[in-house]
Amino acid sequence: xxxxxxxxxxxxxxxxxxxxxxxxxxxxxxxxxxxxxxxxxxxxxxxxxxxxxxxxxxxxxxxxxxxxxxxxxxxxxxxxxxxxxxxxxxxxxxxxxxxxxxxxxxxxxxxxxxxxxxxxxxxxxxxxxxxxxxxxxxxxxxxxxxxxxxxxxxxxxxxxxxxxxxxxxxxxxxxxxxxxxxxxxxxxxxxxxxxxxxxxxxxxxxxxxxxxxxxxx
Numbered sequence: 001x002x003x004x005x006x007x008x009x010x011x012x013x014x015x016x017x018x019x020x021x022x023x024x025x026x027x028x029x030x031x032x033x034x035x036x037x038x039x040x041x042x043x044x045x046x047x048x049x050x051x052x053x054x055x056x057x058x059x060x061x062x063x064x065x066x067x068x069x070x071x072x073x074x075x076x077x078x079x080x081x082x083x084x085x086x087x088x089x090x091x092x093x094x095x096x097x098x099x100x101x102x103x104x105x106x107x108x109x110x111x112x113x114x115x116x117x118x119x120x121x122x123x124x125x126x127x128x129x130x131x132x133x134x135x136x137x138x139x140x141x142x143x144x145x146x147x148x149x150x151x152x153x154x155x156x157x158x159x160x161x162x163x164x165x166x167x168x169x170x171x172x173x174x175x176x177x178x179x180x181x182x183x184x185x186x187x188x189x190x191x192x193x194x195x196x197x198x199x200x201x202x203x204x205x206x207x208x209x210x211x212x213x214x215x216x217x
Contacts, residue, residue, distance in 0.1 A: 001103070006076040009052055009124045018117060025114065030106040032097040039079060041094045047105040049079040054101030058161055059094040064145075067171035069159050072098060077162075079127075082132050084108060093161065148190045151180050153215040160212060167209040176207075 004010040029187045053075050065217050083091055089210060115122045145151040160167055177187040194200045199210040199215060
């Protein structure tokens with residue numbers, strides 16, 4: 001039960017509710033060896049997948065796959081719970097086991113049954129989905145970046161799943177300049193200034209953000 005309480009969907013449930021849930025719910029356990037693909041972008045989402053042990057690499061990409069964003073996330077974490085329902089119930093990220101990983105799986109039918117049985121679970125799910133929708137809607141109403149460095153930081157922040165930790169952007173300088181509607185020379189100059197401040201590390205075809213949370217400051 002302590003394992004479940006690490007995840008927001010089970011917060012606030014009483015001891016008796018958790019006992020009832022564990023005793024009457026079919027959970028599946030699955031292990032993935034290091035470097036094995038857990039889910040691919042475009043796969044149908046049929047289960048809630050809870051990472052209970054290990055570290056994964058999450059890869060995000062635009063529709064044309066012209067660049068990639070890599071993040072390293074550790075347990076406890078859920079793989080795109082917002083993709084379980086809706087018009088397009090498919091994963092939008094590719095998740096790779098960075099180390100040997102263990103997952104707890106809850107099928108869509110079991111999730112629907114838990115909705116009917118436990119009010120707290122239902123409210124937690126609604127709160128999670130609402131928070132996700134509200135955060136994404138708020139992006140359009142934030143204060144506009146005042147400098148090119150702030151625009152670059154905004155680009156990095158908006159393209160990440162988790163707002164902290166090390167991120168790797170596999171993107172060419174010319175591509176980043178196109179997305180920012182600025183010149184490659186100006187973007188290169190700003191990135192070098194950010195590198196001097198320790199905010200990014202520049203490599204050939206890659207930009208490493210050692211600590212994404214520093215970009216919020």
